Amino acid sequence: WNQNYGARNRPYDFGVYSITWPQDQFLFDQAERQGISSFNFGEAIAGTVPLTDKDRTGADTAEVAKKFAKSDLGPPVPGSCYTNDAFIVKNALTQDPATDPSPPRGDPLNTESRFNCFREKFGAQLAGGTVPAFTYLVLPEDHTEGATPGKLTPRAHVARNDHALGQLTDLISHSSIWQSSAIFVIEDDSQDGADHVDAHRVPAFVISPYARQGAVVHTRYDFLSVIRSMELILGMEPLGLFDRLATPMYDVFSAKPRNARPFDVLGYRYNASEKNPDTAANRAMTHGLNLNFPDQVSQEELDRQIWKTIYGPNAQPPPPGPNANRGQ
Numbered sequence: 204w205n206q207n208y209g210a211r212n213r214p215y216d217f218g219v220y221s222i223t224w225p226q227d228q229f230l231f232d233q234a235e236r237q238g239i240s241s242f243n244f245g246e247a248i249a250g251t252v253p254l255t256d257k258d259r260t261g262a263d264t265a266e267v268a269k270k271f272a273k274s275d276l277g278p279p280v281p282g283s284c285y286t287n288d289a290f291i292v293k294n295a296l297t298q299d300p301a302t303d304p305s306p307p308r309g310d311p312l313n314t315e316s317r318f319n320c321f322r323e324k325f326g327a328q329l330a331g332g333t334v335p336a337f338t339y340l341v342l343p344e345d346h347t348e349g350a351t352p353g354k355l356t357p358r359a360h361v362a363r364n365d366h367a368l369g370q371l372t373d374l375i376s377h378s379s380i381w382q383s384s385a386i387f388v389i390e391d392d393s394q395d396g397a398d399h400v401d402a403h404r405v406p407a408f409v410i411s412p413y414a415r416q417g418a419v420v421h422t423r424y425d426f427l428s429v430i431r432s433m434e435l436i437l438g439m440e441p442l443g444l445f446d447r448l449a450t451p452m453y454d455v456f457s458a459k460p461r462n463a464r465p466f467d468v469l470g471y472r473y474n475a476s477e478k479n480p481d482t483a484a485n486r487a488m489t490h491g492l493n494l495n496f497p498d499q500v501s502q503e504e505l506d507r508q509i510w511k512t513i514y515g516p517n518a519q520p521p522p523p524g525p526n527a528n529r530g531q
Contacts, residue, residue: 218248221259227442230430231270234337239437243274244321245341251276273335275320317342318367322374334380336437342367345390346497349508351489352481357509362473369468372410376465385411385436387429409452412460420454428452484516
C-alpha cells in the first residue's frame, strides 16, 4: 500500500496478492480458524479475492474459496448484488479496465440497493436461524462524486449513506437478535492524509442495547480499539501485536441492556436527489478527473470540491493538514 499511496501507477494489490498477506492474515481468516460464523457484504480484499497469482498455493486458493463462498461479492457469486470492491478502476491482477467488474457509483449498486440486498439475505438468515456472529458491510457513498456536473451533490450522497445506515439499524433493532447485537460504524477517508496513518479524528458509532446512551467518554480510542472490541465480543484471538495492545472500548458499554428500545429510521433532512449544476466552475473543477470511483483523485482536491459545493464556488477552503495527500 505504500507504493499504491505513492501514485506509482500500481494496482491496489494489498490483500489481493498472497505475498502481501500478513502472517496471521485477516479477520475472516481468524473467524475460519476459530469456527466463528461470518458473512461478508463488500470487503473484497483482505485475502478474499478468488483470483490466482504466482505466489498463491493450492491451500491458499482453497482457503480463499471458502471465505468467498461466505460473501456477496459478485461476480462471480450467483445471485449476488454487491460490487467487488477489490477492483478500483483496474483489475488488481491484470490492470485491465475492460475486465474490471466494479460498476461506478452511478449504477444501481448504491447504498440503498445494498441495504435492500442485506435485508433480503438477513431475513433468510433469521428465518433459518443462521445469522452469523460476524457480519461485515460496506456503504460506499460517503466518498461522493465531488462537483461533477449532473451527478448527485456530496450532500445528497452522504444523506443516502446515512439513510442506509438508519435503515440497517432499524431492521436489526426490530429483529429477534437485537438483544445480543452490537453495530460498529466507522467512516473511510475521514480526513486529509492517508487514512491508514493519520486518521485520528474518525467519526464512529457503537449501536447496541448495551451502548451507554448520552454518555461522555474521555478514554482515547483509535481504529484498532474498534477491532479489539469486536474481537473480544466474538471471542476472536487478535491478529497481531497492535490489536492485542489496543484499548478496548469498555467505557462505551454498560453491563445491562439499558438502551434496548428499537431505533426507527428517520426521513431525509436533505434532498437525496439533488444534482450538481452544470456550471463553468464545476466543469473546470472536475475536468479530466475520475470521480466515478473512490480514491482516484487527491483528497486535497476532493475536499476543495466538496467545500465549494456547500459554501459556493468563491469560498476558500481551509488549508490542508500537514499530511495532506496531494497526489493521486
